[in-house]
Amino acid sequence: MSTDTTRKDADPVTTGTINPLALSVEERPGRGRGVFASAPIRAGTVLEVAPVLVLTKEQWEGGRMDDTVLGEYGFCWARGGMALGLGIASLFNHSSTPNVNFVRNFAAGTITFTTSRAVDTDEELCICYSADETKLWFLPNGERPRPATPSDDGDGLERLAALQLAPDDAEREAREDKERARETRRQAGGNTHSAKEARRAKWRAKQEKMRNGGNSEIVAPQPVAVASGSGLLSEPTSHRSQDSDRTVTSGSNTVFGQTETRADLPPPLHSDSNKLRSEVPAEVPPLLEWDEAGPSELPETQWGELRRARGPIEIEEEAEDDNSALIQVWALDASPGTLMKEVLDFTKKGVPLDERMRHLKRVRRITDEAGEERVLVALAMADTANEDELRALLSSYDERLGALPLVVVDTPRSAAKTTEQLAVRNTYWPVLYTPGVQRYSNARGFSGPKLAWVRAGIERVLADALAAKARGELPVAVYVTSPPESLYPQSDGFIPPTDGLRGAAADTRTSCDHPLRHGVLNAIASVARLRTVPPFSEITPSRNGADYLLTSMSLFVTHEPCVMCSMALLHSRVREVFFVFPRPRAGGFEGSFGVHSRRDLNHRFDAWRWTGPVDAEAYAIPDNVEI
Numbered sequence: 001m002s003t004d005t006t007r008k009d010a011d012p013v014t015t016g017t018i019n020p021l022a023l024s025v026e027e028r029p030g031r032g033r034g035v036f037a038s039a040p041i042r043a044g045t046v047l048e049v050a051p052v053l054v055l056t057k058e059q060w061e062g063g064r065m066d067d068t069v070l071g072e073y074g075f076c077w078a079r080g081g082m083a084l085g086l087g088i089a090s091l092f093n094h095s096s097t098p099n100v101n102f103v104r105n106f107a108a109g110t111i112t113f114t115t116s117r118a119v120d121t122d123e124e125l126c127i128c129y130s131a132d133e134t135k136l137w138f139l140p141n142g143e144r145p146r147p148a149t150p151s152d153d154g155d156g157l158e159r160l161a162a163l164q165l166a167p168d169d170a171e172r173e174a175r176e177d178k179e180r181a182r183e184t185r186r187q188a189g190g191n192t193h194s195a196k197e198a199r200r201a202k203w204r205a206k207q208e209k210m211r212n213g214g215n216s217e218i219v220a221p222q223p224v225a226v227a228s229g230s231g232l233l234s235e236p237t238s239h240r241s242q243d244s245d246r247t248v249t250s251g252s253n254t255v256f257g258q259t260e261t262r263a264d265l266p267p268p269l270h271s272d273s274n275k276l277r278s279e280v281p282a283e284v285p286p287l288l289e290w291d292e293a294g295p296s297e298l299p300e301t302q303w304g305e306l307r308r309a310r311g312p313i314e315i316e317e318e319a320e321d322d323n324s325a326l327i328q329v330w331a332l333d334a335s336p337g338t339l340m341k342e343v344l345d346f347t348k349k350g351v352p353l354d355e356r357m358r359h360l361k362r363v364r365r366i367t368d369e370a371g372e373e374r375v376l377v378a379l380a381m382a383d384t385a386n387e388d389e390l391r392a393l394l395s396s397y398d399e400r401l402g403a404l405p406l407v408v409v410d411t412p413r414s415a416a417k418t419t420e421q422l423a424v425r426n427t428y429w430p431v432l433y434t435p436g437v438q439r440y441s442n443a444r445g446f447s448g449p450k451l452a453w454v455r456a457g458i459e460r461v462l463a464d465a466l467a468a469k470a471r472g473e474l475p476v477a478v479y480v481t482s483p484p485e486s487l488y489p490q491s492d493g494f495i496p497p498t499d500g501l502r503g504a505a506a507d508t509r510t511s512c513d514h515p516l517r518h519g520v521l522n523a524i525a526s527v528a529r530l531r532t533v534p535p536f537s538e539i540t541p542s543r544n545g546a547d548y549l550l551t552s553m554s555l556f557v558t559h560e561p562c563v564m565c566s567m568a569l570l571h572s573r574v575r576e577v578f579f580v581f582p583r584p585r586a587g588g589f590e591g592s593f594g595v596h597s598r599r600d601l602n603h604r605f606d607a608w609r610w611t612g613p614v615d616a617e618a619y620a621i622p623d624n625v626e627i
């Protein structure tokens with residue numbers, strides 16, 4: 001099978017360069033004219049800023065443009081309109097592995113075409129019309145840009161192999177496709193919807209045929225679109241267009257729908273290289289070796305510490321645990337208490353309750369230094385009203401209240417979660433007592449054996465990561481397991497984990513040439529794989545929620561996982577995660593994300609950072625790489 005994607009063996013009908021970048025327009029069987037590079041072009045080169053002719057939605061649809069040849073050339077535009085690109089804009093053919101990105105500027109009425117990677121001499125320049133190829137109105141065929149290589153400028157993640165048809169097959173397929181396309185259009189009678197349906201059916205049929213051995217090629221999985229830029233909201237359209245899965249985002253109207261496409265992805269996560277999932281052995285890594293006696297034999301300095309990962313909720317909770325955090329409140333001195341009924345009425349009807357005071361009881365009774373009983377009533381936050389305003393409000397409600405003294409008092413900032421907190425806070429002002437599970441910010445709640453077990457998990461991933469590094473991978477490793485039964489938490493809601501289920505993985509984005517082979521995803525995938533084979537496939541879940549991929553399991557990982565992996569952990573219902581190296585720029589736990597403990601998500605888990613002595617240099621990864 002030839003994978004030659006250059007024009008040297010083609011039969012050019014148009015030669016000669018057409019702009020300073022030495023681009024040429026040439027015709028190819030099965031795909032018509034296309035734009036070609038006559039010299040190497042660097043990544044990020046602007047090929048053209050093409051002016052456009054815009055037709056409104058009404059003009060386009062009223063004129064039934066989709067039924068004309070123009071239907072094949074329109075770019076989706078603002079408010080459902082369609083634009084025809086002048087210059088070479090309309091001659092870029094489609095590829096699911098494009099080497100050209102395009103960005104629309106509605107205000108300027110232009111489309112800018114830029115190379116997304118380095119392009120070789122004679123290579124065809126292609127854009128991606130749609131990340132979802134079932135939405136195309138033709139079967140993509142023939143030449144494609146060559147796959148990106150490691151030497152291309154860019155982030156190195158675009159090195160994805162393009163799948164090719166052999167030239168003879170390609171030509172035959174192209175002829176057949178054209179014929180079928182004509183037939184489809186005749187049958188569809190210009191009805192865009194049914195034409196689309198027919199196109200999809202045809203595409204599915206072709207995929208089926210290829211799967212069944214009609215063609216020895218592997219069928220490329222659905223490409224993944226990575227969209228960037230922001231733009232006007234547009235209504236969904238049934239137009240054929242060179243961006244049929246338009247990016248629809250709100251924001252500035254200068255950039256719209258730039259779509260990069262990664263296609264021809266390697267096999268799914270459960271698989272190994274090109275093997276099918278079912279061919280990959282399902283492996284359970286060995287149990288953690290640990291000393292139940294605990295870490296007592298280790299000098300303190302070698303043991304290290306565990307700190308709860310600090311997302312926004314943990315930061316808020318830390319503030320709540322601080323007994324000295326106070327807020328200032330206006331209180332009415334209602335002593336000796338003869339007007340208490342009127343004062344309490346005023347607190348209910350005369351002044352709105354500030355949310356920040358919900359945890360405060362209304363009334364405080366104290367005995368002053370002279371031995372007199374005093375009754376204070378909390379009215380409002382000191383920062384919301386001054387004394388004159390508050391007195392006027394009291395007077396207008398009941399003149400006698402306006403004559404009572406007002407004082408500013410220090411009160412606790414939040415309710416008490418423990419009896420110790422309650423005792424301290426009540427000395428300032430009586431607060432509500434809302435006991436809950438105490439979430440310590442350090443390992444205070446961990447038993448010695450649990451600490452020893454955690455230590456063993458940390459040691460294991462640190463060693464595995466160095467082994468991965470020696471193999472040429474990133475120095476990242478993951479180990480996921482159930483805690484030993486002796487360490488099961490005593491809480492009522494604890495669901496026992498699936499017995500014997502364990503997974504281990506490294507980050508394999510380097511060896512697999514795939515940007516999504518993060519260690520955590522690989523580990524979850526290996527557990528998923530195990531759950532499909534005996535004995536795990538035969539286990540009936542003990543109760544609702546027991547059969548998520550990582551229900552009640554603990555995961556050790558060298559580096560703080562990225563947001564994507566953190567969400568995958570959340571969806572898998574992991575119970576706790578221990579990591580060593582924080583990733584301030586791209587981590588999903590600490591900083592502003594706090595994926596593990598968000599109140600707006602449907603599962604929360606504990607995330608702990610281990611801070612022991614370790615050769616951080618050996619595990620260093622650039623800040624902007626997501627783990």
Ligand SMILES: C[S@@+](CC[C@H](N)C(=O)[O-])C[C@H]1O[C@@H](n2cnc3c(N)ncnc32)[C@H](O)[C@@H]1O
Nearest residue numbers: 030031032033072073090091092093094140141
């Ligand atoms: C915007 S035009 C591109 C220029 C066109 N090839 C020409 O000769 O004018 C879109 C049309 O090009 C053809 N085309 C684009 N990409 C293709 C591909 N990958 N395989 C086959 N045909 C393609 C389809 O017929 C499509 O309707």
